[in-house]
Amino acid sequence: MKSFAAFGLAILLAPAVFAQHQTFVVNPDASEVKMTLRTTHEIVNGTFRIQSGSIEFDRSTAKISGSVVVLAGSGKTGNDSRDKKMTKDILKAEQRATVSFEPKSYTGAFAPSGDSNLQVTGIFTLLGTPHEITLPMLVHLEGTSASAKAHFVVPYIQWGLKDPSFLFWKADKDVAIDLFLTGPLSR
Numbered sequence: 001m002k003s004f005a006a007f008g009l010a011i012l013l014a015p016a017v018f019a020q021h022q023t024f025v026v027n028p029d030a031s032e033v034k035m036t037l038r039t040t041h042e043i044v045n046g047t048f049r050i051q052s053g054s055i056e057f058d059r060s061t062a063k064i065s066g067s068v069v070v071l072a073g074s075g076k077t078g079n080d081s082r083d084k085k086m087t088k089d090i091l092k093a094e095q096r097a098t099v100s101f102e103p104k105s106y107t108g109a110f111a112p113s114g115d116s117n118l119q120v121t122g123i124f125t126l127l128g129t130p131h132e133i134t135l136p137m138l139v140h141l142e143g144t145s146a147s148a149k150a151h152f153v154v155p156y157i158q159w160g161l162k163d164p165s166f167l168f169w170k171a172d173k174d175v176a177i178d179l180f181l182t183g184p185l186s187r
Helices: 001-020 078-091
Strands: 021-025 030-039 043-048 049-060 063-071 096-108 114-126 129-144 145-154 175-187
Touching: 001 145, 049 096, 049 175, 096 129, 114 145
Parallel strands: none
Antiparallel strands: 021 049, 021 175, 030 043, 030 175, 049 063, 063 096, 096 114, 114 129, 129 145, 145 175
16 A cells, blocks of 8 residues: 555656756757957957757756857857958867857756746867856746856966957957857756
């Protein structure tokens, strides 16, 4: 009788357990990566295309996995010669076509719906070299859709990228990144 009761309880609780595990598939066409680089003469703003992304998370255990992949050669700043230099000399897109972020863990709590403020720690791979980073992320869950926003700074010179500064034109050693992801959410 006890085993039957335990089995019945397991059946009743199973939907709640499975509801904790969800997958967020990034819609590349509706998502974007923006960059801002301060220089002595101007503020350079640009965008990059997201190639793909899929994030699996479990609300009950703070487990998260997956990746968001950005096309390194897709950067557009409104200046073709600068974009070519950035693609070829700085990001070396011919050798390393993508930049990626793979989340590994998070702190904070997911709200059943609406906004959640999380700290997502993972591996940011740039020029083929992995770097651990923690991103402050605002996640919004609404029915079968989700979005995530993050603002963070990448110390690109420290991480091995070429300094674009020359003569009297000097660039900051860090670049600000604004990430916006949106797409369907499934259980």
